[in-house]
Amino acid sequence: MDVSQYLDIFIDETKEHLQNLNTQILELEQEPENMDTVNEIFRAAHSLKGMAGTMGYKRMQTLTHDMENVFSEVRNGAIKVNSEIIDTIFQCLDALEEYLDTIQSTADEGTNDNESIIKALNGFLEASKGGAPAAPAPAPAAKAEEKAPAEEAAAPADSGKDKWKDLKFADEQNHVMTEAKKQGKRIVGITVYVQESCILKAARAFLVYKSLEELGEIIVSNPPVQDIEDEKFDYDFSMVIITDSDVDKIIAAAKNVSEIADVTGGEVTLSEAAIQAMEDKAADKAAAVKSVEKQQGGVSAAAENAAKPAEKKKPVVNKTVRVDIEKLDDLMNLVSELIIAKNSLVSAATSKTSDKSNNVNEHIEYLENVTTNLHESVMKVRMVPIESVVNKFPRMIRDLQKKLDKKMELYMSGEETELDRTVVDEIGDPLMHLLRNSADHGIESDVNLRLQRGKPEAGSIFLDAYQDGNNVVIEVKDDGNGIDVEAVKNKAIERGTITEEQAAVMSDKEIINLLFLPSFSTAKQVSDISGRGVGLDVVKSKIESLSGEVEVRSTLGVGSTWTIRLPLTLAIIQSLMVTIGGEKYAIPLGNIQTIENIGVDEVKTVQQKEVINLRGTIIPIVRLGEVLGCQSAKEPEEDLLVVIVKKGDKMAGLVIDELTGQQEIVIKSLGKYITKSKLISGATILGNGEVALIVDPNALI
Amino acid sequence: MDEVKVNQGPVQYIKVQLDKELYGVDIDIIDNIVRPQNVTRVPNVPEYIKGVINIRGEIVPIMSIRLKMDLPEDEITKNTRFIIIKTEQYGKIGMIVDCVKEVITLESSDIEPINHSSKDAGVQYVTAVGKTGDTLVSLLDINAVLLDKNAKEE
Numbered sequence A: 001m002d003v004s005q006y007l008d009i010f011i012d013e014t015k016e017h018l019q020n021l022n023t024q025i026l027e028l029e030q031e032p033e034n035m036d037t038v039n040e041i042f043r044a045a046h047s048l049k050g051m052a053g054t055m056g057y058k059r060m061q062t063l064t065h066d067m068e069n070v071f072s073e074v075r076n077g078a079i080k081v082n083s084e085i086i087d088t089i090f091q092c093l094d095a096l097e098e099y100l101d102t103i104q105s106t107a108d109e110g111t112n113d114n115e116s117i118i119k120a121l122n123g124f125l126e127a128s129k130g131g132a133p134a135a136p137a138p139a140p141a142a143k144a145e146e147k148a149p150a151e152e153a154a155a156p157a158d159s160g161k162d163k164w165k166d167l168k169f170a171d172e173q174n175h176v177m178t179e180a181k182k183q184g185k186r187i188v189g190i191t192v193y194v195q196e197s198c199i200l201k202a203a204r205a206f207l208v209y210k211s212l213e214e215l216g217e218i219i220v221s222n223p224p225v226q227d228i229e230d231e232k233f234d235y236d237f238s239m240v241i242i243t244d245s246d247v248d249k250i251i252a253a254a255k256n257v258s259e260i261a262d263v264t265g266g267e268v269t270l271s272e273a274a275i276q277a278m279e280d281k282a283a284d285k286a287a288a289v290k291s292v293e294k295q296q297g298g299v300s301a302a303a304e305n306a307a308k309p310a311e312k313k314k315p316v317v318n319k320t321v322r323v324d325i326e327k328l329d330d331l332m333n334l335v336s337e338l339i340i341a342k343n344s345l346v347s348a349a350t351s352k353t354s355d356k357s358n359n360v361n362e363h364i365e366y367l368e369n370v371t372t373n374l375h376e377s378v379m380k381v382r383m384v385p386i387e388s389v390v391n392k393f394p395r396m397i398r399d400l401q402k403k404l405d406k407k408m409e410l411y412m413s414g415e416e417t418e419l420d421r422t423v424v425d426e427i428g429d430p431l432m433h434l435l436r437n438s439a440d441h442g443i444e445s446d447v448n449l450r451l452q453r454g455k456p457e458a459g460s461i462f463l464d465a466y467q468d469g470n471n472v473v474i475e476v477k478d479d480g481n482g483i484d485v486e487a488v489k490n491k492a493i494e495r496g497t498i499t500e501e502q503a504a505v506m507s508d509k510e511i512i513n514l515l516f517l518p519s520f521s522t523a524k525q526v527s528d529i530s531g532r533g534v535g536l537d538v539v540k541s542k543i544e545s546l547s548g549e550v551e552v553r554s555t556l557g558v559g560s561t562w563t564i565r566l567p568l569t570l571a572i573i574q575s576l577m578v579t580i581g582g583e584k585y586a587i588p589l590g591n592i593q594t595i596e597n598i599g600v601d602e603v604k605t606v607q608q609k610e611v612i613n614l615r616g617t618i619i620p621i622v623r624l625g626e627v628l629g630c631q632s633a634k635e636p637e638e639d640l641l642v643v644i645v646k647k648g649d650k651m652a653g654l655v656i657d658e659l660t661g662q663q664e665i666v667i668k669s670l671g672k673y674i675t676k677s678k679l680i681s682g683a684t685i686l687g688n689g690e691v692a693l694i695v696d697p698n699a700l701i
Numbered sequence B: 001m002d003e004v005k006v007n008q009g010p011v012q013y014i015k016v017q018l019d020k021e022l023y024g025v026d027i028d029i030i031d032n033i034v035r036p037q038n039v040t041r042v043p044n045v046p047e048y049i050k051g052v053i054n055i056r057g058e059i060v061p062i063m064s065i066r067l068k069m070d071l072p073e074d075e076i077t078k079n080t081r082f083i084i085i086k087t088e089q090y091g092k093i094g095m096i097v098d099c100v101k102e103v104i105t106l107e108s109s110d111i112e113p114i115n116h117s118s119k120d121a122g123v124q125y126v127t128a129v130g131k132t133g134d135t136l137v138s139l140l141d142i143n144a145v146l147l148d149k150n151a152k153e154e
Helices: A004-030 A035-055 A058-076 A083-106 A115-129 A138-145 A171-182 A201-215 A225-229 A247-255 A272-294 A296-312 A325-350 A356-382 A393-404 A421-442 A447-452 A485-495 A500-505 A508-516 A535-545 A624-628 B142-153
Strands: A186-194 A216-222 A236-243 A260-267 A383-385 A408-413 A418-420 A459-468 A471-478 A549-555 A559-567 A572-580 A583-588 A592-598 A604-606 A609-614 A617-623 A640-647 A650-656 A658-666 A680-685 A691-695 B011-018 B021-026 B030-034 B049-055 B058-064 B081-087 B091-097 B099-106 B111-113 B126-132 B135-140
Touching: A004 A035, A004 A083, A004 A393, A035 A058, A058 A083, A058 A115, A083 A115, A171 A186, A171 A216, A171 A236, A186 A201, A186 A247, A201 A216, A201 A225, A201 A236, A201 A247, A216 A225, A247 A260, A325 A356, A356 A383, A356 A418, A383 A421, A393 A408, A393 A421, A418 A421, A421 A459, A421 A471, A421 A535, A421 A559, A485 A500, A485 A508, A508 A535, A508 A549, A535 A549, A572 A624, A572 A650, A583 A624, A583 A658, A592 A609, A592 A650, A617 A624, A617 A640, A624 A650, A658 A680, A691 B049, B011 B081, B011 B091, B011 B135, B021 B099, B049 B091, B081 B099, B081 B142, B099 B126
Parallel strands: A408 A459, A583 A691, A617 A650, B021 B135, B058 B091
Antiparallel strands: A186 A236, A186 A260, A216 A236, A383 A418, A459 A471, A471 A559, A549 A559, A572 A583, A572 A658, A592 A640, A604 A609, A609 A617, A640 A650, A680 A691, B011 B021, B011 B099, B030 B081, B049 B058, B081 B091, B111 B126, B126 B135
16 A cells, blocks of 8 residues: 555644643653543554554654553553653654654655664563563564565565465564573464455454464564555465464464464474574674663764754655635635626626616625635635644753753743744744743753742743734743843953944943844853854844844843744735835835925935934935836925834835825745845735835835 | 757747847747736846736746847837746746747758857847748747846846
8 A cells, every 4th residue: 555645644643643742741740640641642652653553664663662562551550650751751752753854854764763762661661560571572672673574575485385484584583583582482483374255355364463463472474564454465474473372372363363264383493593693683783772872862863863864855745734624614615705706796797787887896895805805714724823833842941951950930821823834834943042042041040049039949931922913922031030231241342243332332222132143142151052152143034034023121130031023924914005206116014114204404414325303313214216216206396205114223214206005915926037136025916917016125224 | 948859850939020030939938928018117137127017916027038139129019929938947937029920830951050150149049040931030049048148247
């Protein structure tokens, strides 16, 4: 069966499950006795395993399988949850996420077996059984390492009825068998023949598997399990089982399944050479595992390995948005309404009655209604809650807490706030930077200092999101130390970013804004959490690339608040339509402060630049006509119509001829052929089908 | 780009007129031919880019082949057409022609590669000359029309 078509769904659902697991496990850490949480985790792990298995991701399956086992024991009360288990489970989730990333970029799960994690998981299991035989532990691990199915499939298939004798073993499987033998277990090979009249071969085979699995571990199967499940076999299949029972019992169990024609079997004897080879291999393997473990618990090293191939390859999966069927129904309804509106317009236009124009106007109004609603609906389809991004933060803060050895809590609100999918995808990194900043630099490391300042021992970090008009505001707040303006100032002078004279006249706000400059960090020590000075300028540029802005307010000793303001959507904006020399231009309303009528005599010249004094503020003015290369239609002595635009703290006045009004416009790109126009950020199509260009005020300030 | 095709049996061209000469444009790269509409000027671009127009919700730049070939500026008449071509590199681009005549089919035997030694403006944009009946048609190399001048501008 070709499963590639389900890859998108698989990735989406796996992400959801992993997120769910992360949240639940955090909860479990708080209340280790909560059985509801354990059950929920168990269910999520189980579905994850099932999905990974169906998709043929063996390594992922094995890892989840072992994780599930641990939780099964927790559920049975055999294992008590402790912080060690939680840590391992988190490692396990990280590893699963890595698999997922690799799958997303290459459609393959990669080759990392994460043995150290599996070992740790199995360690918990063994501990719970009080030193039970170690056999089940290596077995699943070996299963994970199964080489490409082709290896087994290539085995010659013609030596009478006992086809199991032809099974070829991979090194790891040999190893497992040797181990099992040492523990006095039996290794049984069997070949099962299904009746040729059988319709549901796969189902029968599955039942055989089921019953055999109760008796022992199936380590090899030809054809591979996946193929059998997909009915990719003739009428027989062979397998090797490690078991405590004897051959006859196994054959009987297999024969118990109906529509099975015959079962042959016997004990597998291992060749000495294989055993020898195995033992050498095992030694190598152990060494390899050790070296991985040396590198910070194996996970980070694995991450590096996984990241490398992922960078080069283009993701094989497209971005998707999950849409509520209700939203789609809405869309459908609106489209049908649109068709009705069109039809009535047509009939109104062709009717010969005298009140034609009246009628047409009515229909146009209706059409307008429909299109506005349609626009809204389509935008809604693109909106996703920021939940998907912020949900990973509690986990991050937990990890930071351990790493930094500071007590802190993350409080989140407004996770349901919706943003355009493209924005949501991009906002994760900047938010993470800010949170890390708060955790590392914000919250005081010295608990006594906190207590002195009358704050609770544990620091608080708040992440609040809410909608504000046409913007979404995300705030990251902490009750930590706040920004030390003096320290920033000294650092800036030391770095030569500003001179002392400049520093003397700068306001606190201006100084704090220096933090957003590239390579500026006040942390005395560079930690791997933050403090390399690459954080804040990245945050700023990222947010600005999303047409948003970031601001910081801070009081020394009390805390700081970072405010990110993002437009709801990027494709459609409110804009002011203006005319200059007969040409129409749009200026985004978001940039506009006010519109002023200025007398010609109010324009002064400073350093050959025209400025105006607007209520005490000196603002440079830009004659748009000159910049855009079109002749203003106004007489020189007429009053100037000036649109005051703002970018951060800077302002500029754009001189235009005429205002046409405010309009909602759809932003279109100018195409790749015209690239050198910096002043123009795009174009839009007007009601009459003509094109108007969108002026980018940021380029003019 | 279409040189391979030139050597392979019949190719269809749209015959257009520019100034006094006839030119052929490979029919495969033509997306659409539209009547002239109001072109919105774009500031600070090379002179031969006349601006942009809206074609079914898409913004398409319009360029003047005449200006590119240093011919007198276009005069919009009732015969003027915008030929919208589609390129992989730049997407859609419109070109102003004086008049669209007809579709011609040229066998490879009707096509003669041109001698590039000539320094004449315009010739650098022509790959070959095709013969149909007793008239000669210069076959435009669209890539050269689009690209060459860009290099010059920089």
